[in-house]
Amino acid sequence: MWSEQIDIMGQWGCVYVGEGVTKQTAELIIAAALDRVGLVVIDNGAGPGADRLVADLVKAGLEVRVLRVPGGEQQKGWGLVSAVYDAAIAGGVGRDGWILAIGGGALSDAVGFAAATYLRGVVWGVLPTTLLAQVDASIGGKTAIDLPQGKNLVGAFHLPRWVLVDPDWLGSLPPSQWRSGWGELIKTGLLVGKPMWTWVQNAPPAWESSAGAIALIETAVAHKVKVVAEDPREQGVRAYLNLGHTIGHAWEASGQLGQVQHGEAVGVGLLGALRLSELLLGFPDDYRLNVHEILQRWSMPTELRGALASRLLTIMTRDKKKKAGQIRWVLMNDLAQPTLAPVPPDLVYQVLRELGASTD
Amino acid sequence: MWSEQIDIMGQWGCVYVGEGVTKQTAELIIAAALDRVGLVVIDNGAGPGADRLVADLVKAGLEVRVLRVPGGEQQKGWGLVSAVYDAAIAGGVGRDGWILAIGGGALSDAVGFAAATYLRGVVWGVLPTTLLAQVDASIGGKTAIDLPQGKNLVGAFHLPRWVLVDPDWLGSLPPSQWRSGWGELIKTGLLVGKPMWTWVQNAPPAWESSAGAIALIETAVAHKVKVVAEDPREQGVRAYLNLGHTIGHAWEASGQLGQVQHGEAVGVGLLGALRLSELLLGFPDDYRLNVHEILQRWSMPTELRGALASRLLTIMTRDKKKKAGQIRWVLMNDLAQPTLAPVPPDLVYQVLRELGASTD
Numbered sequence: 001m002w003s004e005q006i007d008i009m010g011q012w013g014c015v016y017v018g019e020g021v022t023k024q025t026a027e028l029i030i031a032a033a034l035d036r037v038g039l040v041v042i043d044n045g046a047g048p049g050a051d052r053l054v055a056d057l058v059k060a061g062l063e064v065r066v067l068r069v070p071g072g073e074q075q076k077g078w079g080l081v082s083a084v085y086d087a088a089i090a091g092g093v094g095r096d097g098w099i100l101a102i103g104g105g106a107l108s109d110a111v112g113f114a115a116a117t118y119l120r121g122v123v124w125g126v127l128p129t130t131l132l133a134q135v136d137a138s139i140g141g142k143t144a145i146d147l148p149q150g151k152n153l154v155g156a157f158h159l160p161r162w163v164l165v166d167p168d169w170l171g172s173l174p175p176s177q178w179r180s181g182w183g184e185l186i187k188t189g190l191l192v193g194k195p196m197w198t199w200v201q202n203a204p205p206a207w208e209s210s211a212g213a214i215a216l217i218e219t220a221v222a223h224k225v226k227v228v229a230e231d232p233r234e235q236g237v238r239a240y241l242n243l244g245h246t247i248g249h250a251w252e253a254s255g256q257l258g259q260v261q262h263g264e265a266v267g268v269g270l271l272g273a274l275r276l277s278e279l280l281l282g283f284p285d286d287y288r289l290n291v292h293e294i295l296q297r298w299s300m301p302t303e304l305r306g307a308l309a310s311r312l313l314t315i316m317t318r319d320k321k322k323k324a325g326q327i328r329w330v331l332m333n334d335l336a337q338p339t340l341a342p343v344p345p346d347l348v349y350q351v352l353r354e355l356g357a358s359t360d
Numbered sequence: 361m362w363s364e365q366i367d368i369m370g371q372w373g374c375v376y377v378g379e380g381v382t383k384q385t386a387e388l389i390i391a392a393a394l395d396r397v398g399l400v401v402i403d404n405g406a407g408p409g410a411d412r413l414v415a416d417l418v419k420a421g422l423e424v425r426v427l428r429v430p431g432g433e434q435q436k437g438w439g440l441v442s443a444v445y446d447a448a449i450a451g452g453v454g455r456d457g458w459i460l461a462i463g464g465g466a467l468s469d470a471v472g473f474a475a476a477t478y479l480r481g482v483v484w485g486v487l488p489t490t491l492l493a494q495v496d497a498s499i500g501g502k503t504a505i506d507l508p509q510g511k512n513l514v515g516a517f518h519l520p521r522w523v524l525v526d527p528d529w530l531g532s533l534p535p536s537q538w539r540s541g542w543g544e545l546i547k548t549g550l551l552v553g554k555p556m557w558t559w560v561q562n563a564p565p566a567w568e569s570s571a572g573a574i575a576l577i578e579t580a581v582a583h584k585v586k587v588v589a590e591d592p593r594e595q596g597v598r599a600y601l602n603l604g605h606t607i608g609h610a611w612e613a614s615g616q617l618g619q620v621q622h623g624e625a626v627g628v629g630l631l632g633a634l635r636l637s638e639l640l641l642g643f644p645d646d647y648r649l650n651v652h653e654i655l656q657r658w659s660m661p662t663e664l665r666g667a668l669a670s671r672l673l674t675i676m677t678r679d680k681k682k683k684a685g686q687i688r689w690v691l692m693n694d695l696a697q698p699t700l701a702p703v704p705p706d707l708v709y710q711v712l713r714e715l716g717a718s719t720d
Contacts, residue, residue, distance in 0.1 A: 010370045078438065089509045117477070120504065120515040144480065149449045155480040156516060 002218075004225050008141065008232035011159040015139060017221050019214070022053055022127060022166040025100070026060035032161065034123060035096040037063045039088045041111045043071035043103025046129045047172055050102045053127070065091030069107070076106040076146050084114035088122075098123045098161075104130040105137025109155075112143030116158030125162035129169040131181025131206075131213070132263060135188070135220040138163050140228040151253070157232075165221055167214045175207045176261060179300050182206070183263030186291060187243050187270060188220040193336030196220075201290055205298050240338040243330040244269035247304075247352070250315040254307050267295045268304055268355060275351050276343055277331040287335065303356030310359075312352055313345060362578075364585050368501065368592035371519040375499060377581050379574070382413055382487060382526040385460070386420035392521065394483055395456040397423045399448045401471045403431035403463025406489045407532055410462045413487070425451030429467070436466040436506050444474035448482075458483045458521075464490040465497025469515075472503030476518030485522035489529040491541025491566070491573070492623060495548070495580040498523050500588040511613070517592075525581055527574045530566075536621060538566045539660050543623030546651060547603050547630060548580040553696030556580075561650055565658050600698040603690040604629035607664075607712070610675040614667050627655045628664055628715060635711050636703055637691040647695065663716030670719075672712055673705060 001018030016024065029038065040057070042050045057064050067087040069080055088099065099122060101111035108126045115124035128138040144155030170178075189200035196219045199212065206213045224241070231238040248269030252260060270291050277283035295302050304312070316327055328340045353359070361378030376384065389398065400417070402410045417424050427447040429440055448459065459482060461471035468486045475484035488498040504515030530538075549560035556579045559572065566573045584601070591598040608629030612620060630651050637643035655662050664672070676687055688700045713719070 078442075082438075085507060085514060086509075089507070089513065113477075117473075117514050117516055119513060120502065120517055142480065147445060147449070149446075153449065153479065154445060154477050156477055157480060 004222070006159065006225060006229050008159065008229060009157060011141065011157075013141070013159040013161045013163065015163040015165065015221060015225050017165040017218055019167050021164050022049065022168065023056065025053060025125070025127070025162070025164060026057050026062065028125075028162050029057070029062060029098060030060060032098070032123065034098050035094055036061065037065075037092050037094065038098040038100065039065045039067060039084070039091050039093050040100045040102065041067045041069060041084060041087075041107065043107045043129065044068055045071050045104070046102050047169070049129075049169055053102065065093070071103045071107045073106045073146070073151075076110045076144075078145060080107075080110045081114045081117075081145055084111055085118055088114075088118055093118070093122065095119050095122060098125065100125045100127065102127045102129060103133070104128070105133040108133060108138055109142075109144050109152075112158055112160065113145050113155055116143050116156035121158060123161045124158070125164065126160045127164050127166065127169070130177050131170060131173065131217070132177075132184060133181075134165045134167075134170075134217055135181055136184045136224065138165070139221065139224045141232070165217065167210075167217060170206075170210060170213070173207070175205070175299070178206045179298060180261035180263040182298055182300065183244070183248075183261075183266030183270070185216050185220055186294060187241075187266060188223055189216075190270070190287065190291075190332065191240055191243060191336060191338055192219065192223050197335060201294065239328060239340060240330050243332070243338060244273050246316060246327060246329055247272040247312065247355075250312040251304055251307055253315050254311050260301070264300050267291070267300050268302060271295075271302065272351050272355055273329065273331060275354065276329065276347065277333075279347060279351075280341065280343065281331055281333055281339070283332045283334065287332070304352065305356065307352075307357045308360065309349055309352040309357035312357060313349060316348070364582070366519065366585060366589050368519065368589060369517060371501065371517075373501070373519040373521045373523065375523040375525065375581060375585050377525040377578055379527050381524050382409065382528065383416065385413060385485070385487070385522070385524060386417050386422065388485075388522050389417070389422060389458060390420060392458075392483065394458050395454055396421065397425075397452050397454065398458040398460065399425045399427060399444070399451050399453050400460045400462065401427045401429060401444060401447075401467065403467045403489065404428055405431050405464070406462050407529070409489075409529055413462065425453070431463045431467045433466045433506070433511075436470045436504075438505060440467075440470045441474045441477075441505055444471055445478055448474075448478055453478070453482065455479050455482060458485065460485045460487065462487045462489060463493070464488070465493040468493060468498055469502075469504050469512075472518055472520065473505050473515055476503050476516035481518060483521045484518070485524065486520045487524050487526065487529070490537050491530060491533065491577070492537075492544060493541075494525045494527075494530075494577055495541055496544045496584065498525070499581065499584045501592070525577065527570075527577060530570060530573070533567070535565070535567045535659070539658060540621035540623040542566070542658055542660065543604070543608075543621075543626030543630070545576050545580055546654060547601075547626060548583055549576075550630070550647065550651075550692065551600055551603060551696060551698055552579065552583050557695060561654065563654075599688060599700060600690050603692070603698060604633050606676060606687060606689055607632040607672065607715075610672040611664055611667055613675050614671050620661070620665075624660050627651070627660050628662060631655075631662065632711050632715055633689065633691060635714065636689065636707065637693075639707060639711075640701065640703065641691055641693055641699070643692045643694065647692070664712065665716065667712075667717045668720065669709055669712040669717035672717060673709060676708070
């Protein structure tokens with residue numbers, strides 16, 4: 001069990017990692033000298049651990065209002081945020097109060113946004129219960145909700161005071177949820193290098209044996225904490241975390257949203273980014289062949305099923321417009337040596353076709 | 361014409377004050393090296409100056425999307441914020457884009473909140489068109505919307521890059537709007553002292569001659585800029601700006617919201633705060649008699665019409681709970697010498713009764 005403090009953009013918070021770390025929640029809230037009254041928002045899929053935690057908080061003398069909501073990307077909107085405000089007001093949560101989010105990344109993104117804006121911002125904490133949330137979404141202070149027009153269009157930067165990454169939540173995770181996080185772990189393995197990359201190469205599917213997952217989670221969390229602290233505004237190294245995401249996001253946005261898991265989209269996106277790295281930077285092709293083999297072992301897709309190459313390109317261009325410049329692709333010079341570079345659209349098109357995207 | 365930069369909480373912005381300063385808007389946006397594409401949100405009551413400004417922006421080569429909305433406290437909710445998001449997306453406003461708010465304080469509070477949260481925050485500017493917005497609401501970076509449960513319950517701190525305080529907007533302001541800002545100017549006169557206090561004492565109602573108002577506006581803006589820069593988180597001197605607001609807010613919230621102008625409520629609140637200062641701190645009573653005379657000259661209320669003393673006390677107590685401690689009253693030791701102090705509830709009750717609040 002270990003912890004690390006993050007200080008960015010005038011805010012600070014701590015990440016705690018290890019089995020059983022959830023038990024420290026009450027103690028941390030009390031040590032923060034906040035108001036006794038707080039709100040706990042629980043993802044319906046969080047399991048019985050959430051009830052145990054609430055009982056712990058009450059036993060420690062805290063006054064807890066509980067709000068149970070469905071998780072998932074479809075819920076990540078103003079409706080959920082508004083429900084959090086209502087519960088906080090009804091529960092008497094004040095400026096010195098606190099809010100906890102127990103659930104996956106969609107839930108904590110929305111609850112974090114509510115915490116960022118309720119009374120112009122109250123202290124909040126996250127207990128991520130899915131692999132994806134533990135290794136990625138819960139760390140770094142980016143909160144957001146979706147609009148009908150697109151994902152994460154509304155949000156705020158609001159660092160959680162506490163992120164408690166406890167692998168105990170993962171015990172009952174279904175294979176689809178493991179796959180959803182696994183793409184991010186492969187990505188992190190490529191960015192961090194050995195020994196993590198070796199662990200990733202050799203890991204059996206976690207639903208067969210999740211023992212190995214814990215070391216991977218710890219390494220991935222430590223890496224994200226380091227990167228976020230170094231580059232909170234995503235002007236440098238934090239952008240490398242987008243390895244595999246340019247194609248992955250486009251695939252998700254192309255109408256597959258909800259049909260393909262985020263980690264699955266990132267997995268295929270990695271194949272594309274590595275292929276472009278080979279063509280442009282002479283990156284050796286054995287890494288891509290490795291990733292392909294790992295994805296197959298985890299029963300994850302290796303092709304852009306049901307996607308139109310031209311539509312994917314259009315979606316990427318829309319992203320480009322938002323940054324008022326060229327798409328900055330994350331490519332690899334070597335293992336653990338990412339770089340940012342532009343890629344000619346015809347080369348992108350060629351690689352999308354190689355990955356199985358259709359012409360019409 | 362003068363300007364001052366504010367740097368607080370990792371953000372910065374400039375306040376520009378003077379007749380005709382509006383004309384600099386296009387130049388400032390272009391100098392900021394942002395994207396060409398931006399959104400201008402215009403309060404329906406803003407007058408023809410808004411159209412001239414939009415024409416200026418277009419002439420300068422900017423690509424402007426215009427959204428016209430009704431102003432006023434009733435509009436200050438998620439509906440308006442959502443309309444701003446939709447217009448920004450439809451207009452293609454990106455992370456390097458910008459948003460301008462032209463209107464009163466309610467409009468700029470809501471548009472500022474939209475700017476704080478759209479794409480996790482874009483640059484924005486305010487052109488306050490009412491006296492209240494010019495001397496108070498537009499400065500300091502507090503943005504907010506109301507919920508059905510109360511005022512300003514949701515918001516963010518997001519400093520406008522540009523605040524352009526141009527008295528030219530005030531030319532056609534109706535008496536009710538002058539009164540709404542005037543309470544804040546009396547308050548600032550008491551906090552700043554001479555010579556401003558002398559100007560406040562002698563000012564004829566601005567709808568008879570608004571010439572004198574300009575010096576008052578400049579002094580009030582300069583004072584608020586100084587205080588906000590010194591104490592952005594309202595942990596010290598910024599709290600003094602609440603002089604007169606404890607009773608004033610309670611009166612507004614007691615069902616008079618929309619029936620009494622904010623400045624009118626602050627005016628009567630000042631009478632109460634000065635009376636408490638006399639009773640507890642020996643503050644001389646001629647200031648209160650002065651304020652009473654000024655309010656009468658401006659046809660502003662001097663009594664808590666239609667308010668129940670017990671209900672006002674309850675509302676204040678609710679505020680107290682939110683701060684997890686006692687109400688911190690702003691009282692006066694002497695002209696320009698405010699202080700924070702608790703006040704016994706029975707003394708508050710007595711003063712509310714003196715101000716005409718009823719017993720049942």
